[in-house]
Amino acid sequence: MGQGGARGQRENRMMREAHREAAERVSQARLWQRHMAMARIGAIAGNGVNRPALSDEDIAARRLLIEWARAKRFEIGVDAIGNLFVRRAGLDPTAAPVMTGSHMDSQPRGGRFDGIYGVLAGLEALEAIDEAGVVTRRPIELVAWTNEEGGRFQPCTMGSSVYTGARKVEDFLDVTDNEGTVLREALARTLAATPELREHNFNAPAAAYVEAHIEQGPLLEQQGKTIGVVTGIQGLRWFNVEVFGKTDHAGTTPLALRQDALRDAIAIIDTLARFARDPSDVVRFTVGRMLVTPNSPNSVASHVLFSVDLRHPDPATIDRLGRSVEPLARDAVRQCTLKVTPTLHDDPCVFDAGVVAEIEGCAQALGLSHMRLPSGASHDAMYMARVCPTGMIFVPCEQGISHNEAENAKPADLAAGARVLTAALLALADQ
Amino acid sequence: MGQGGARGQRENRMMREAHREAAERVSQARLWQRHMAMARIGAIAGNGVNRPALSDEDIAARRLLIEWARAKRFEIGVDAIGNLFVRRAGLDPTAAPVMTGSHMDSQPRGGRFDGIYGVLAGLEALEAIDEAGVVTRRPIELVAWTNEEGGRFQPCTMGSSVYTGARKVEDFLDVTDNEGTVLREALARTLAATPELREHNFNAPAAAYVEAHIEQGPLLEQQGKTIGVVTGIQGLRWFNVEVFGKTDHAGTTPLALRQDALRDAIAIIDTLARFARDPSDVVRFTVGRMLVTPNSPNSVASHVLFSVDLRHPDPATIDRLGRSVEPLARDAVRQCTLKVTPTLHDDPCVFDAGVVAEIEGCAQALGLSHMRLPSGASHDAMYMARVCPTGMIFVPCEQGISHNEAENAKPADLAAGARVLTAALLALADQ
Numbered sequence: 001m002g003q004g005g006a007r008g009q010r011e012n013r014m015m016r017e018a019h020r021e022a023a024e025r026v027s028q029a030r031l032w033q034r035h036m037a038m039a040r041i042g043a044i045a046g047n048g049v050n051r052p053a054l055s056d057e058d059i060a061a062r063r064l065l066i067e068w069a070r071a072k073r074f075e076i077g078v079d080a081i082g083n084l085f086v087r088r089a090g091l092d093p094t095a096a097p098v099m100t101g102s103h104m105d106s107q108p109r110g111g112r113f114d115g116i117y118g119v120l121a122g123l124e125a126l127e128a129i130d131e132a133g134v135v136t137r138r139p140i141e142l143v144a145w146t147n148e149e150g151g152r153f154q155p156c157t158m159g160s161s162v163y164t165g166a167r168k169v170e171d172f173l174d175v176t177d178n179e180g181t182v183l184r185e186a187l188a189r190t191l192a193a194t195p196e197l198r199e200h201n202f203n204a205p206a207a208a209y210v211e212a213h214i215e216q217g218p219l220l221e222q223q224g225k226t227i228g229v230v231t232g233i234q235g236l237r238w239f240n241v242e243v244f245g246k247t248d249h250a251g252t253t254p255l256a257l258r259q260d261a262l263r264d265a266i267a268i269i270d271t272l273a274r275f276a277r278d279p280s281d282v283v284r285f286t287v288g289r290m291l292v293t294p295n296s297p298n299s300v301a302s303h304v305l306f307s308v309d310l311r312h313p314d315p316a317t318i319d320r321l322g323r324s325v326e327p328l329a330r331d332a333v334r335q336c337t338l339k340v341t342p343t344l345h346d347d348p349c350v351f352d353a354g355v356v357a358e359i360e361g362c363a364q365a366l367g368l369s370h371m372r373l374p375s376g377a378s379h380d381a382m383y384m385a386r387v388c389p390t391g392m393i394f395v396p397c398e399q400g401i402s403h404n405e406a407e408n409a410k411p412a413d414l415a416a417g418a419r420v421l422t423a424a425l426l427a428l429a430d431q
Numbered sequence: 432m433g434q435g436g437a438r439g440q441r442e443n444r445m446m447r448e449a450h451r452e453a454a455e456r457v458s459q460a461r462l463w464q465r466h467m468a469m470a471r472i473g474a475i476a477g478n479g480v481n482r483p484a485l486s487d488e489d490i491a492a493r494r495l496l497i498e499w500a501r502a503k504r505f506e507i508g509v510d511a512i513g514n515l516f517v518r519r520a521g522l523d524p525t526a527a528p529v530m531t532g533s534h535m536d537s538q539p540r541g542g543r544f545d546g547i548y549g550v551l552a553g554l555e556a557l558e559a560i561d562e563a564g565v566v567t568r569r570p571i572e573l574v575a576w577t578n579e580e581g582g583r584f585q586p587c588t589m590g591s592s593v594y595t596g597a598r599k600v601e602d603f604l605d606v607t608d609n610e611g612t613v614l615r616e617a618l619a620r621t622l623a624a625t626p627e628l629r630e631h632n633f634n635a636p637a638a639a640y641v642e643a644h645i646e647q648g649p650l651l652e653q654q655g656k657t658i659g660v661v662t663g664i665q666g667l668r669w670f671n672v673e674v675f676g677k678t679d680h681a682g683t684t685p686l687a688l689r690q691d692a693l694r695d696a697i698a699i700i701d702t703l704a705r706f707a708r709d710p711s712d713v714v715r716f717t718v719g720r721m722l723v724t725p726n727s728p729n730s731v732a733s734h735v736l737f738s739v740d741l742r743h744p745d746p747a748t749i750d751r752l753g754r755s756v757e758p759l760a761r762d763a764v765r766q767c768t769l770k771v772t773p774t775l776h777d778d779p780c781v782f783d784a785g786v787v788a789e790i791e792g793c794a795q796a797l798g799l800s801h802m803r804l805p806s807g808a809s810h811d812a813m814y815m816a817r818v819c820p821t822g823m824i825f826v827p828c829e830q831g832i833s834h835n836e837a838e839n840a841k842p843a844d845l846a847a848g849a850r851v852l853t854a855a856l857l858a859l860a861d862q
Binding site for chain 1: 806
């Protein structure tokens with residue numbers, strides 16, 4: 001991504017001065033205040049946030065973002081899955097945009113920074129660039145992806161999977177949340193809440209995508225670095241395992257005659273956990289969701305649905321783990337019947353070397369300590385990496401805690417990440 | 432419970448003729464139609480019923496029962512926990528009543544007969560006695576106990592435990608259901624829905640209590656008997672086990688660093704299930720309810736609550752089983768902390784020999800096939816047995832299936848049970 005020749009280097013140096021000026025316009029105070037304003041939407045005890053995708057809280061967050069974007073006269077649009085776009089125009093109206101963004105939905109007991117940081121850092125970058133008066137060739141476009149978390153509607157990274165053509169909106173319309181609400185209705189409500197938005201006019205694929213995010217792990221804090229230059233994302237397999245039994249009276253039915261879905265579900269989870277055991281502790285195996293029917297103390301469970309989340313950075317290993325889930329579950333099940341549905345299949349992803357180098361160069365030029373690291377968590381950047389050169393910027397979070405009310409980050413680190421993002425977007429927007 | 436002397440025997444025989452006439456007034460068609468009318472309130476797919484305690488459906492069932500009782504000009508009352516009383520007066524206004532009844536609430540996926548049969552059979556008995564014009568010394572009183580099932584609010588048999596003084600209303604007011612609704616509010620709504628009812632004027636303890644119920648087990652059907660003369664109820668222990676962990680990101684947090692509440696809950700359940708294993712299959716061990724927080728596929732569970740239901744007919748065995756739950760759970764828990772709360776403690780109960788003999792005699796006199804058997808399920812009769820001579824009448828249900836939409840019973844069997852109930856109540860009401 002370099003430009004050849006002495007003239008190119010001179011231009012490059014001049015650009016970088018303008019970029020540095022824009023980066024310095026990033027306001028730590030404004031960025032922090034916006035985080036706190038967003039954290040009030042869906043606030044829960046312990047400084048946490050519960051902002052499910054396509055909920056009233058999600059709608060309120062969208063309205064607030066739109067209000068801030070509109071104050072700067074940026075163009076705003078939305079697409080069929082509810083991805084929200086904020087665009088600062090470039091010189092060349094036919095050029096594909098450079099994009100940045102993340103998500104505004106949270107885990108049911110999530111924190112104040114996961115996702116929303118990438119959205120607010122992107123808006124901060126747009127404003128800083130605007131205030132610095134930098135003209136770019138390409139448009140720079142912020143996107144708030146719909147339902148990254150998958151906490152309410154599964155699977156996760158829904159908005160970016162649709163945007164990049166990996167999935168279709170129709171694939172998800174009949175998905176229901178734990179309360180039985182159908183995504184179709186929640187999405188329609190969300191879109192109806194912002195009727196003033198013009199439909200987003202894709203100029204895809206994007207020229208590049210850079211996503212800022214809290215690390216959600218302990219490495220940056222442990223190493224005392226401000227900026228994480230993310231090299232890629234580990235592979236992931238999601239499954240819904242359903243066990244079908246028969247409900248019976250807990251007092252009268254002999255155990256030998258039962259088809260107890262919970263008893264079999266526990267046997268399956270136990271088997272899977274033993275199989276996934278890894279002395280090096282690199283395999284991530286999680287059962288985080290379980291729905292029991294009828295869920296009454298004196299009725300034998302007739303149906304259990306539980307989730308399986310498996311991750312590993314090595315393509316062959318994640319493949320082997322994923323392929324083992326259904327046969328192992330079938331071996332473990334005793335009196336019930338079984339249905340295993342893969343809900344997400346993401347191979348490990350390696351980010352574009354040029355974008356990674358650009359982010360590293362910007363951190364270096366801005367005098368910020370930095371290190372390369374992989375991402376343990378999935379992000380929308382994984383889907384964007386399939387369609388355009390992509391990278392991510394991590395900033396430290398306290399003790400690596402995330403998906404937890406106690407999730408925390410420092411205002412200065414958030415601002416530093418937004419400055420690197422600003423500089424990187426500008427560099428990419430003139431390519 | 433016999434009467435001595437030739438005159439006594441003559442009177443006894445005369446009474447029994449009046450009792451037979453009343454028993455024959457039991458209308459199989461009316462009793463069946465009322466079951467079907469009640470089954471429409473909270474009807475679910477597959478012929479099932481979901482009528483949670485203190486819900487809108489419960490209120491609708493109460494209103495329907497009141498409407499039927501009022502048409503016969505029976506007295507109607509309610510107490511502080513919502514137990515609903517329907518009384519046919521006796522000659523002696525100071526005499527303690529003979530009582531009958533059961534419950535109108537159901538399991539979340541319950542059937543059309545569990546509980547409601549005992550209420551409708553009781554009403555049918557009152558009407559049959561009234562239509563036959565039989566005058567009794569004692570009042571005969573039907574009661575629909577509040578929240579027998581414990582499917583929505585735990586523990587079960589709430590109404591009868593309060594009525595008999597074993598528990599206080601105040602013990603239960605702060606209990607919440609799976610949606611967070613507090614019992615205090617649900618109870619207030621239920622009581623407010625029938626403001627016309629006078630407060631029930633206790634004339635307790637009752638002189639006797641007889642409850643009719645479907646067997647909820649396979650014995651009567653297997654043996655080809657119409658009437659089960661119930662000898663007692665097995666002992667029961669309920670616990671809520673809570674596991675407290677820490678929520679974390681499923682992709683980033685190494686398994687060794689997790690405090691995964693679901694992982695520990697599974698280890699505990701597995702340990703308890705192994706401990707409760709019984710080659711003779713008499714021990715009943717059930718985990719039927721499990722609530723996971725935050726219940727999201729990519730968040731490690733921070734909190735799991737699950738129920739333990741243990742039953743055995745032998746007092747020493749149920750005691751040993753119950754006392755082992757907390758120590759075994761403490762041994763099994765790994766990274767989390769634990770809270771074990773006993774929510775119900777019922778020792779095995781043996782019914783009054785006189786009432787059991789009376790029921791048996793009535794079945795015999797009415798020409799119905801009968802057998803003695805214990806109850807695997809708990810019933811409100813267990814609390815009543817602590818305060819007055821008590822017995823139960825079982826009728827067959829198809830394949831012994833209960834706590835299931837497929838629960839089924841035959842109109843003729845239901846009517847036969849109501850006839851035995853009518854005769855037994857009359858015999859007891861003159862003692």
